[in-house]
Amino acid sequence: MRSLRWLIPVCCLGLIFLPARAGEPGAPAASKPLVLAGGPFSVKVVRDLAYVDGPAADPVKHRLDLYLPEGQKDFPVLFFVHGGAWRSGDKKTWFDLYGKIGTTFARNGIGAVVINYRLYPQAKHPTQIEDVAKAFAWTVAHIAEYGGRTDQLFVSGHSAGGHLVSLLATDDRYLKAEKLDLAKIKGVLPISGVYDLSYEAGLFIRVFGADRTTREQASPVKNVKAKLPPFLILYGDKDFPSCDKMSEAFCTALKAAQDDAKSMEIKERDHIAIIARLVRQDDPTLQAMLAFIAERAGLKLTAQPAGQS
Numbered sequence: 392m393r394s395l396r397w398l399i400p401v402c403c404l405g406l407i408f409l410p411a412r413a414g415e416p417g418a419p420a421a422s423k424p425l426v427l428a429g430g431p432f433s434v435k436v437v438r439d440l441a442y443v444d445g446p447a448a449d450p451v452k453h454r455l456d457l458y459l460p461e462g463q464k465d466f467p468v469l470f471f472v473h474g475g476a477w478r479s480g481d482k483k484t485w486f487d488l489y490g491k492i493g494t495t496f497a498r499n500g501i502g503a504v505v506i507n508y509r510l511y512p513q514a515k516h517p518t519q520i521e522d523v524a525k526a527f528a529w530t531v532a533h534i535a536e537y538g539g540r541t542d543q544l545f546v547s548g549h550s551a552g553g554h555l556v557s558l559l560a561t562d563d564r565y566l567k568a569e570k571l572d573l574a575k576i577k578g579v580l581p582i583s584g585v586y587d588l589s590y591e592a593g594l595f596i597r598v599f600g601a602d603r604t605t606r607e608q609a610s611p612v613k614n615v616k617a618k619l620p621p622f623l624i625l626y627g628d629k630d631f632p633s634c635d636k637m638s639e640a641f642c643t644a645l646k647a648a649q650d651d652a653k654s655m656e657i658k659e660r661d662h663i664a665i666i667a668r669l670v671r672q673d674d675p676t677l678q679a680m681l682a683f684i685a686e687r688a689g690l691k692l693t694a695q696p697a698g699q700s
Contacts, residue, residue, distance in 0.1 A: 425696060434459065435497075458503040470544060558611050
C-alpha cells in the first residue's frame with residue numbers, strides 16, 4: 392500500500408487503454424450475453440454541494456456530487472466513498488472515474504452520492520470517518536429533495552473507502568454523533584476494503600496511530616455485533632495480498648453474529664481493475680451490486696444484451 396500513490400494512476404491509465412475483450416463494449420461483434428439493468432435513464436448531475444457549513448468547512452473536501460436518474464422519484468441511493476489509503480484521492484480524480492461510476496448507477500435507476508473527505512496527514516483519524524458520517528447525515532436530510540428515498544440508502548466504497556463505509560456500519564458512535572442510527576443504512580457494499588487495522592503495518596500506524604487499541608476500535612471486524620445492516624463484501628482474485636483473507640474473515644465474523652453477509656471474489660480483477668471496470672454494464676461487480684440493491688429496495692431489473700444499457 393506504500394506504493395499506492397504512484398501505482399494507482401499508472402495502473403488506471405493502463406486499464407483505460409486496454410483493448411476490449413470479447414463480450415465487453417467495443418469488442419468484435421459476437422453473441423452478447425444477457426445482463427441485468429435497471430434502465431437506461433438519462434442522468435442529471437449536481438456537483439460540489441457542501442455537506443458542512445460554517446468557518447470550519449473545507450471548501451474542497453467537504454463537498455459531494457449527486458448523480459440522479461432524471462425525471463424519477465422515490466429511487467434507492469448509493470452513497471459512495473473513494474479510496475486512496477486515507478491520504479490521497481478525490482471524487483474527481485482518475486479521469487472522473489467516480490463520476491462515471493455515479494452515472495452508471497443513476498442510469499440504472501439508483502441515485503448516487505459521491506463524496507470527498509479530509510485526508511491524512513492534514514487530517515488524522517478519526518477525521519475521515521467523522522467526515523463520512525457528516526456526508527451521510529447530509530444525504531439523509533436532503534436526498535429526498537432530489538427524489539431519493541431516505542429509507543433506501545446503501546453505502547459503498549473502494550479500498551480505504553470500503554473501510555470507512557464498513558466502519559460507519561459497524562461502529563454506530565459516528566452516526567450517533569449526527570443523531571442517526573444504523574437503521575438508516577439499508578445495505579453495505581465494500582469493494583477491496585480494509586477491515587482489520589490491528590496489524591503492525593507502517594501505513595496503519597501512520598494514519599491511525601501506534602496505539603493498538605485505537606486501531607482495533609477503527610477496525611470493522613472488531614466492531615461486529617448482531618443486527619448490523621446486510622453486507623455484500625467484494626474483492627478481486629488478484630487483489631492486494633491478504634485482501635481475500637481479510638474480506639473472508641470479516642464475512643465470517645458477520646455471519647457468526649447472525650448478520651446477513653455474503654462475500655464474492657471477482658475473477659480476473661486486481662485492486663485497480665475491480666473499480667475501474669465497474670462502469671461497464673456487464674461487469675460482474677456491477678451486476679452483483681445491482682442485484683443486491685434491487686433485492687432490498689424493490690428495484691426492477693430487466694435482462695438486456697450486454698452493451699445495450
